[in-house]
Amino acid sequence: MEKDLASKIEELGEYGFAFAPVHIIVTAIQLDLFHLLEEAKTSAELARIKGISYRGVTRLLEALVTLGVLSKRENRYLLEGPMSQLFLPSSPLCMGPYFLHLENLYRIWAHLPQVVTSGRQAERDRNPEFPVILARGLFPLHWFQALDLGEKLKTPDKGEVLDVAGGSGVWSAGILKHHPCLQGVLLDLPPVVENAAKPILNKIHLLNRYRFLPGDMFEISWGKGYKCIILGHICHALGEDDIKDLIEKSRQAIDPQGILIIIDFLPHPQNVFPAIFNLNMLLATKEGGVRSQEESIQWLRNGGFTIQQILSLRDKKGSKAFIATLR
Ligand SMILES: C[S@@+](CC[C@H](N)C(=O)[O-])C[C@H]1O[C@@H](n2cnc3c(N)ncnc32)[C@H](O)[C@@H]1O
Numbered sequence: 001m002e003k004d005l006a007s008k009i010e011e012l013g014e015y016g017f018a019f020a021p022v023h024i025i026v027t028a029i030q031l032d033l034f035h036l037l038e039e040a041k042t043s044a045e046l047a048r049i050k051g052i053s054y055r056g057v058t059r060l061l062e063a064l065v066t067l068g069v070l071s072k073r074e075n076r077y078l079l080e081g082p083m084s085q086l087f088l089p090s091s092p093l094c095m096g097p098y099f100l101h102l103e104n105l106y107r108i109w110a111h112l113p114q115v116v117t118s119g120r121q122a123e124r125d126r127n128p129e130f131p132v133i134l135a136r137g138l139f140p141l142h143w144f145q146a147l148d149l150g151e152k153l154k155t156p157d158k159g160e161v162l163d164v165a166g167g168s169g170v171w172s173a174g175i176l177k178h179h180p181c182l183q184g185v186l187l188d189l190p191p192v193v194e195n196a197a198k199p200i201l202n203k204i205h206l207l208n209r210y211r212f213l214p215g216d217m218f219e220i221s222w223g224k225g226y227k228c229i230i231l232g233h234i235c236h237a238l239g240e241d242d243i244k245d246l247i248e249k250s251r252q253a254i255d256p257q258g259i260l261i262i263i264d265f266l267p268h269p270q271n272v273f274p275a276i277f278n279l280n281m282l283l284a285t286k287e288g289g290v291r292s293q294e295e296s297i298q299w300l301r302n303g304g305f306t307i308q309q310i311l312s313l314r315d316k317k318g319s320k321a322f323i324a325t326l327r
Contacts, residue, residue, distance in 0.1 A: 019106070024063045026103045029096045033057075034087045040076035086140065092203040098137030104130060108283050115283050122283050131189055135167030135196035138233070145313040146174025149261075149321055152311060156257060157181050159227035164217055164246065165234040167192060168200040169210065171263060172230055176206055183209050187222065190214035218245060222253040229254055232263040233319075235296070236277070239287025247303035254326060260305055262322040263313070265290050273317040293320070300324045 028034060036049060043061050047054040061077045064070040069087065071078045085091045104127065111122035149171065155161075158181045163172035166186040176184050184206065186197050193214040201207040213220060229250045235243050250260050267274045267290050274290045281288035297307055305324035313319045 021067055022099055022102045022106070024060065024067065025069065025099045027060060028064060028069075029087075029099060033060075034079050034096075035089070037070060037077055037079040038084065038088070040073060040078040042075050043077065046077070090203075092200050093140040093143065095137070095140050097133045098141060101130075101133050101137040104133065105280065105284075109280075111283060112279070119282075121286055128191065131192050132195045135188065135192045136200065139168040139170050139196075139200050141315075142170040142232070143174065145315050145319070146171045147177060148174070148314045149263075149311065150174040150176070150178035153178070153228075153259075153261075153323075155179055155182065155259060156227040156255075159183070159225070159255065159258075160185050161228040161230065162187065162222060162226040162253065163230045163232065164222070164250075166230070166232065167196060169197045169206075170200075171232040171261070172228075173201060173204060173206050175228065175230075176209055177204075182227065183211070185211050185213060185223070185226070187213040187215070187217055187220070189216070217249075218242070222249055224253055225255050226253055227255050227258045228261065229258065230261045230263070232261070233265075235262060235264050236281055236290055237285045237288040240299075242287070243299055244303065247299055247305070251304050251326065256326060258325070259308070260300070260324045262296060262300070262324075263319055264296065265317060265319050266293050266296075268318045271316070271318045277317075296322050 031050060031052065033046065033050070036046060043058040044054055046061070047057045050057070061070060065072045065077065069079075069083055071080055079087055085093050086095045088094060089096060108122050108124060111124070115122050153175060155175065157179065160183045161172045161175055162185045163169055164187050166172060166188050169184060169186045172184040172186065176182055186193065188197060193212050197212070198207065201210055213222070231246055231250070234246070238246070247260075254260060265274045265277055267278070278290040281290065293310070300307060300322060304327050306327045307322060307324050309323040311321040311323065313321060
Protein backbone atom coordinates (compact mmCIF):
# COMPACT_ATOMS: atom_id res chain seq x y z
CA MET A 1 0.00 0.00 0.00
CA GLU A 2 2.70 2.44 1.08
CA LYS A 3 4.81 1.37 -1.89
CA ASP A 4 1.89 2.00 -4.26
CA LEU A 5 1.33 5.41 -2.75
CA ALA A 6 5.02 6.30 -3.02
CA SER A 7 5.19 5.31 -6.67
CA LYS A 8 1.97 7.23 -7.48
CA ILE A 9 3.41 10.34 -5.78
CA GLU A 10 6.57 9.94 -7.83
CA GLU A 11 4.56 9.47 -11.04
CA LEU A 12 2.35 12.52 -10.45
CA GLY A 13 5.31 14.53 -9.16
CA GLU A 14 6.97 14.12 -12.55
CA TYR A 15 4.25 16.28 -14.12
CA GLY A 16 5.51 19.13 -11.95
CA PHE A 17 8.08 20.53 -14.36
CA ALA A 18 6.73 19.00 -17.58
CA PHE A 19 6.30 22.56 -18.88
CA ALA A 20 9.94 23.51 -18.39
CA PRO A 21 11.71 22.01 -21.47
CA VAL A 22 9.45 23.98 -23.84
CA HIS A 23 10.18 27.25 -22.01
CA ILE A 24 13.92 26.50 -21.98
CA ILE A 25 14.01 25.84 -25.74
CA VAL A 26 11.72 28.79 -26.54
CA THR A 27 13.96 31.11 -24.49
CA ALA A 28 16.99 30.02 -26.54
CA ILE A 29 14.99 30.64 -29.75
CA GLN A 30 13.73 34.04 -28.60
CA LEU A 31 17.24 35.11 -27.56
CA ASP A 32 18.42 33.86 -30.97
CA LEU A 33 21.21 31.76 -29.47
CA PHE A 34 21.21 28.65 -31.66
CA HIS A 35 22.85 30.08 -34.79
CA LEU A 36 25.64 31.55 -32.61
CA LEU A 37 26.34 28.06 -31.28
CA GLU A 38 27.13 26.56 -34.69
CA GLU A 39 30.66 27.45 -33.56
CA ALA A 40 31.46 26.37 -29.99
CA LYS A 41 31.41 29.18 -27.42
CA THR A 42 31.80 29.59 -23.68
CA SER A 43 28.90 31.09 -21.75
CA ALA A 44 31.03 34.18 -21.04
CA GLU A 45 31.54 34.71 -24.81
CA LEU A 46 27.83 34.24 -25.49
CA ALA A 47 26.85 36.59 -22.65
CA ARG A 48 29.19 39.24 -24.08
CA ILE A 49 27.99 38.89 -27.69
CA LYS A 50 24.31 39.06 -26.70
CA GLY A 51 24.70 41.59 -23.86
CA ILE A 52 22.86 39.30 -21.44
CA SER A 53 23.53 37.96 -17.97
CA TYR A 54 26.40 35.46 -17.61
CA ARG A 55 24.64 33.91 -14.62
CA GLY A 56 21.38 33.53 -16.58
CA VAL A 57 22.82 32.24 -19.83
CA THR A 58 25.09 29.71 -18.10
CA ARG A 59 22.10 28.07 -16.43
CA LEU A 60 20.15 28.09 -19.69
CA LEU A 61 23.03 26.48 -21.63
CA GLU A 62 23.54 23.84 -18.93
CA ALA A 63 19.83 22.98 -19.08
CA LEU A 64 20.00 22.71 -22.89
CA VAL A 65 22.94 20.29 -22.54
CA THR A 66 20.94 18.17 -20.08
CA LEU A 67 18.02 18.14 -22.52
CA GLY A 68 20.39 16.84 -25.22
CA VAL A 69 19.92 19.90 -27.46
CA LEU A 70 23.47 21.24 -27.03
CA SER A 71 26.79 19.44 -26.62
CA LYS A 72 29.49 20.62 -24.22
CA ARG A 73 33.22 20.15 -24.78
CA GLU A 74 35.39 21.38 -21.95
CA ASN A 75 33.68 24.69 -21.18
CA ARG A 76 32.30 25.37 -24.68
CA TYR A 77 28.74 24.84 -25.85
CA LEU A 78 27.89 23.68 -29.37
CA LEU A 79 24.89 22.94 -31.60
CA GLU A 80 25.91 19.97 -33.72
CA GLY A 81 24.81 16.80 -35.53
CA PRO A 82 21.05 16.22 -35.92
CA MET A 83 20.35 19.09 -33.48
CA SER A 84 21.66 21.54 -36.09
CA GLN A 85 18.99 20.35 -38.51
CA LEU A 86 16.34 20.63 -35.81
CA PHE A 87 17.23 24.09 -34.49
CA LEU A 88 18.78 26.14 -37.30
CA PRO A 89 16.11 28.25 -39.04
CA SER A 90 17.64 27.53 -42.46
CA SER A 91 16.76 23.82 -42.14
CA PRO A 92 13.32 22.65 -43.41
CA LEU A 93 13.18 20.35 -40.35
CA CYS A 94 13.71 23.25 -37.92
CA MET A 95 11.50 22.65 -34.87
CA GLY A 96 11.67 26.29 -33.72
CA PRO A 97 8.17 27.14 -35.03
CA TYR A 98 6.75 24.03 -33.33
CA PHE A 99 8.10 25.17 -29.96
CA LEU A 100 6.82 28.71 -30.56
CA HIS A 101 3.42 27.18 -31.33
CA LEU A 102 3.52 25.31 -28.00
CA GLU A 103 4.33 28.58 -26.25
CA ASN A 104 1.17 30.07 -27.85
CA LEU A 105 -0.79 27.08 -26.57
CA TYR A 106 0.35 27.67 -22.97
CA ARG A 107 -1.51 30.97 -23.03
CA ILE A 108 -4.68 29.27 -24.29
CA TRP A 109 -4.46 26.41 -21.76
CA ALA A 110 -4.53 28.93 -18.92
CA HIS A 111 -8.26 29.28 -19.74
CA LEU A 112 -9.04 25.58 -19.20
CA PRO A 113 -11.21 25.99 -16.06
CA GLN A 114 -13.50 28.54 -17.78
CA VAL A 115 -13.60 26.49 -20.99
CA VAL A 116 -14.52 23.27 -19.20
CA THR A 117 -17.19 25.19 -17.28
CA SER A 118 -18.75 26.83 -20.34
CA GLY A 119 -17.98 24.10 -22.91
CA ARG A 120 -16.97 26.88 -25.28
CA GLN A 121 -13.58 27.78 -26.77
CA ALA A 122 -11.27 30.24 -25.00
CA GLU A 123 -11.61 33.97 -25.65
CA ARG A 124 -8.25 35.11 -26.96
CA ASP A 125 -6.49 37.63 -29.14
CA ARG A 126 -6.18 36.26 -32.64
CA ASN A 127 -2.51 36.36 -33.52
CA PRO A 128 -2.39 36.57 -37.35
CA GLU A 129 0.95 34.75 -37.25
CA PHE A 130 -0.61 31.75 -35.47
CA PRO A 131 -1.61 29.67 -38.57
CA VAL A 132 1.77 30.33 -40.22
CA ILE A 133 3.74 29.25 -37.14
CA LEU A 134 1.50 26.18 -36.78
CA ALA A 135 1.90 25.13 -40.43
CA ARG A 136 5.69 25.56 -40.28
CA GLY A 137 5.86 23.85 -36.90
CA LEU A 138 4.00 20.78 -38.12
CA PHE A 139 6.33 20.14 -41.06
CA PRO A 140 9.09 18.31 -39.10
CA LEU A 141 6.49 16.48 -37.02
CA HIS A 142 4.70 15.07 -40.06
CA TRP A 143 7.55 14.75 -42.57
CA PHE A 144 8.72 11.19 -41.88
CA GLN A 145 5.13 9.98 -41.54
CA ALA A 146 4.35 11.63 -44.88
CA LEU A 147 7.32 9.91 -46.56
CA ASP A 148 6.14 6.61 -45.10
CA LEU A 149 2.63 7.23 -46.43
CA GLY A 150 4.02 8.19 -49.85
CA GLU A 151 6.02 4.97 -49.99
CA LYS A 152 3.04 2.77 -49.10
CA LEU A 153 0.54 4.54 -51.30
CA LYS A 154 -0.63 3.15 -54.62
CA THR A 155 -1.79 6.18 -56.60
CA PRO A 156 -2.25 6.68 -60.33
CA ASP A 157 1.16 7.54 -61.81
CA LYS A 158 0.25 10.88 -63.36
CA GLY A 159 -1.94 13.79 -62.36
CA GLU A 160 -2.44 16.19 -59.46
CA VAL A 161 -2.58 15.74 -55.68
CA LEU A 162 -4.73 18.37 -53.92
CA ASP A 163 -3.60 19.08 -50.35
CA VAL A 164 -6.57 20.80 -48.65
CA ALA A 165 -5.65 22.99 -45.64
CA GLY A 166 -2.23 21.67 -46.55
CA GLY A 167 -0.18 24.00 -44.32
CA SER A 168 3.43 23.47 -45.38
CA GLY A 169 2.27 20.89 -47.94
CA VAL A 170 3.92 18.14 -45.93
CA TRP A 171 1.52 15.28 -46.80
CA SER A 172 1.43 15.89 -50.54
CA ALA A 173 5.20 16.50 -50.52
CA GLY A 174 5.78 13.07 -48.93
CA ILE A 175 3.70 11.54 -51.73
CA LEU A 176 5.40 13.56 -54.49
CA LYS A 177 8.84 12.46 -53.28
CA HIS A 178 7.87 8.83 -53.99
CA HIS A 179 5.82 9.47 -57.16
CA PRO A 180 7.93 11.59 -59.49
CA CYS A 181 5.20 12.07 -62.14
CA LEU A 182 2.60 13.53 -59.77
CA GLN A 183 2.14 17.30 -59.31
CA GLY A 184 0.99 19.06 -56.15
CA VAL A 185 -1.76 21.64 -55.58
CA LEU A 186 -1.74 23.31 -52.20
CA LEU A 187 -4.82 25.01 -50.76
CA ASP A 188 -4.51 27.08 -47.59
CA LEU A 189 -4.99 30.63 -46.31
CA PRO A 190 -2.91 33.18 -48.28
CA PRO A 191 -0.37 33.99 -45.47
CA VAL A 192 0.22 30.26 -44.92
CA VAL A 193 0.79 29.67 -48.65
CA GLU A 194 3.28 32.56 -48.86
CA ASN A 195 5.12 32.22 -45.54
CA ALA A 196 4.95 28.50 -44.76
CA ALA A 197 4.29 26.38 -47.86
CA LYS A 198 6.36 28.18 -50.49
CA PRO A 199 9.57 28.57 -48.40
CA ILE A 200 9.44 24.98 -47.12
CA LEU A 201 8.63 23.40 -50.50
CA ASN A 202 11.49 25.45 -51.92
CA LYS A 203 13.90 24.10 -49.28
CA ILE A 204 12.95 20.50 -50.07
CA HIS A 205 13.26 21.12 -53.84
CA LEU A 206 9.61 20.52 -54.72
CA LEU A 207 8.37 24.08 -55.31
CA ASN A 208 8.47 23.72 -59.11
CA ARG A 209 6.06 20.75 -58.93
CA TYR A 210 3.33 22.76 -57.17
CA ARG A 211 0.62 25.25 -57.98
CA PHE A 212 -1.26 27.11 -55.25
CA LEU A 213 -4.89 27.84 -54.35
CA PRO A 214 -4.67 30.56 -51.67
CA GLY A 215 -8.03 31.13 -49.96
CA ASP A 216 -10.74 29.78 -47.70
CA MET A 217 -11.36 26.10 -48.42
CA PHE A 218 -15.12 26.51 -47.84
CA GLU A 219 -15.39 29.38 -50.29
CA ILE A 220 -13.00 28.98 -53.19
CA SER A 221 -13.39 26.53 -56.07
CA TRP A 222 -11.12 23.50 -55.78
CA GLY A 223 -11.12 22.58 -59.49
CA LYS A 224 -11.59 19.02 -60.74
CA GLY A 225 -9.96 15.77 -61.79
CA TYR A 226 -7.55 15.20 -58.85
CA LYS A 227 -5.95 11.75 -58.62
CA CYS A 228 -5.56 12.23 -54.91
CA ILE A 229 -7.12 14.63 -52.38
CA ILE A 230 -5.73 14.92 -48.85
CA LEU A 231 -7.54 16.22 -45.76
CA GLY A 232 -4.56 16.06 -43.39
CA HIS A 233 -5.11 16.96 -39.73
CA ILE A 234 -7.94 19.34 -40.51
CA CYS A 235 -11.11 17.42 -39.55
CA HIS A 236 -10.20 17.55 -35.83
CA ALA A 237 -10.53 21.36 -35.93
CA LEU A 238 -14.04 21.29 -37.45
CA GLY A 239 -17.64 20.46 -36.60
CA GLU A 240 -19.56 17.69 -38.30
CA ASP A 241 -21.32 19.89 -40.90
CA ASP A 242 -18.02 21.39 -42.04
CA ILE A 243 -16.44 17.93 -42.33
CA LYS A 244 -19.38 16.74 -44.43
CA ASP A 245 -18.95 19.84 -46.58
CA LEU A 246 -15.25 19.05 -47.18
CA ILE A 247 -16.06 15.43 -48.08
CA GLU A 248 -18.73 16.62 -50.53
CA LYS A 249 -16.28 19.12 -52.10
CA SER A 250 -13.79 16.25 -52.38
CA ARG A 251 -16.40 14.06 -54.10
CA GLN A 252 -17.00 16.76 -56.68
CA ALA A 253 -13.30 17.48 -57.26
CA ILE A 254 -11.90 13.95 -57.43
CA ASP A 255 -11.13 11.92 -60.56
CA PRO A 256 -13.37 8.78 -60.83
CA GLN A 257 -10.23 6.65 -60.20
CA GLY A 258 -8.81 9.01 -57.56
CA ILE A 259 -8.26 8.44 -53.84
CA LEU A 260 -9.30 10.57 -50.88
CA ILE A 261 -7.05 10.44 -47.81
CA ILE A 262 -8.17 11.65 -44.39
CA ILE A 263 -5.39 11.76 -41.80
CA ASP A 264 -6.18 12.36 -38.13
CA PHE A 265 -5.66 11.39 -34.51
CA LEU A 266 -7.83 8.63 -33.07
CA PRO A 267 -8.69 8.03 -29.41
CA HIS A 268 -6.75 5.27 -27.71
CA PRO A 269 -7.20 3.97 -24.13
CA GLN A 270 -3.43 3.53 -23.57
CA ASN A 271 -2.32 6.73 -25.27
CA VAL A 272 -2.75 9.96 -23.31
CA PHE A 273 -2.08 12.24 -26.31
CA PRO A 274 -5.47 12.00 -28.10
CA ALA A 275 -7.27 12.77 -24.82
CA ILE A 276 -5.04 15.83 -24.26
CA PHE A 277 -5.51 16.91 -27.86
CA ASN A 278 -9.28 16.58 -27.49
CA LEU A 279 -9.09 19.19 -24.70
CA ASN A 280 -6.82 21.28 -26.91
CA MET A 281 -9.57 21.35 -29.54
CA LEU A 282 -12.14 22.26 -26.87
CA LEU A 283 -9.91 25.22 -25.96
CA ALA A 284 -8.94 26.34 -29.44
CA THR A 285 -11.88 25.58 -31.77
CA LYS A 286 -15.63 26.07 -31.88
CA GLU A 287 -16.65 22.50 -32.66
CA GLY A 288 -13.47 20.45 -33.12
CA GLY A 289 -12.46 17.25 -31.35
CA VAL A 290 -10.82 13.84 -31.67
CA ARG A 291 -13.29 11.52 -33.41
CA SER A 292 -13.52 7.73 -33.39
CA GLN A 293 -12.52 5.50 -36.30
CA GLU A 294 -16.22 4.58 -36.73
CA GLU A 295 -17.22 8.25 -37.11
CA SER A 296 -14.62 8.84 -39.84
CA ILE A 297 -15.72 5.69 -41.68
CA GLN A 298 -19.36 6.74 -41.45
CA TRP A 299 -18.66 10.24 -42.81
CA LEU A 300 -16.80 8.78 -45.77
CA ARG A 301 -19.55 6.21 -46.48
CA ASN A 302 -22.33 8.77 -46.22
CA GLY A 303 -20.33 11.08 -48.48
CA GLY A 304 -20.23 8.51 -51.32
CA PHE A 305 -16.83 6.88 -50.64
CA THR A 306 -15.72 3.31 -49.92
CA ILE A 307 -12.82 2.73 -47.50
CA GLN A 308 -9.98 0.84 -49.18
CA GLN A 309 -7.42 0.85 -46.40
CA ILE A 310 -6.72 2.27 -42.94
CA LEU A 311 -3.01 2.83 -42.37
CA SER A 312 -1.41 3.41 -38.98
CA LEU A 313 1.20 6.12 -39.31
CA ARG A 314 4.67 6.10 -37.80
CA ASP A 315 3.82 8.30 -34.84
CA LYS A 316 3.34 7.81 -31.13
CA LYS A 317 0.34 10.14 -31.10
CA GLY A 318 -1.86 7.56 -32.77
CA SER A 319 -2.76 9.05 -36.16
CA LYS A 320 -4.20 6.99 -38.98
CA ALA A 321 -4.77 7.55 -42.69
CA PHE A 322 -8.17 6.56 -44.10
CA ILE A 323 -7.83 5.84 -47.80
CA ALA A 324 -11.07 5.85 -49.76
CA THR A 325 -12.32 5.75 -53.34
CA LEU A 326 -15.60 6.83 -54.92
CA ARG A 327 -18.37 4.29 -54.57
C1 LIG B 1 -3.50 21.57 -38.20
S1 LIG B 1 -3.00 22.42 -39.62
C2 LIG B 1 -2.67 21.08 -40.71
C3 LIG B 1 -1.72 21.45 -41.81
C4 LIG B 1 -1.24 20.25 -42.65
N1 LIG B 1 -2.34 19.62 -43.31
C5 LIG B 1 -0.50 19.28 -41.78
O1 LIG B 1 -1.04 18.23 -41.43
O2 LIG B 1 0.65 19.59 -41.41
C6 LIG B 1 -4.52 23.05 -40.25
C7 LIG B 1 -4.36 23.93 -41.48
O3 LIG B 1 -5.67 24.31 -41.92
C8 LIG B 1 -5.59 25.61 -42.45
N2 LIG B 1 -6.95 26.16 -42.49
C9 LIG B 1 -7.77 26.35 -41.44
N3 LIG B 1 -8.94 26.88 -41.85
C10 LIG B 1 -8.83 27.02 -43.19
C11 LIG B 1 -9.72 27.51 -44.18
N4 LIG B 1 -10.95 27.93 -43.87
N5 LIG B 1 -9.30 27.51 -45.47
C12 LIG B 1 -8.06 27.07 -45.80
N6 LIG B 1 -7.18 26.59 -44.89
C13 LIG B 1 -7.57 26.57 -43.61
C14 LIG B 1 -4.65 26.31 -41.50
O4 LIG B 1 -4.12 27.50 -42.05
C15 LIG B 1 -3.60 25.22 -41.26
O5 LIG B 1 -2.53 25.31 -42.19
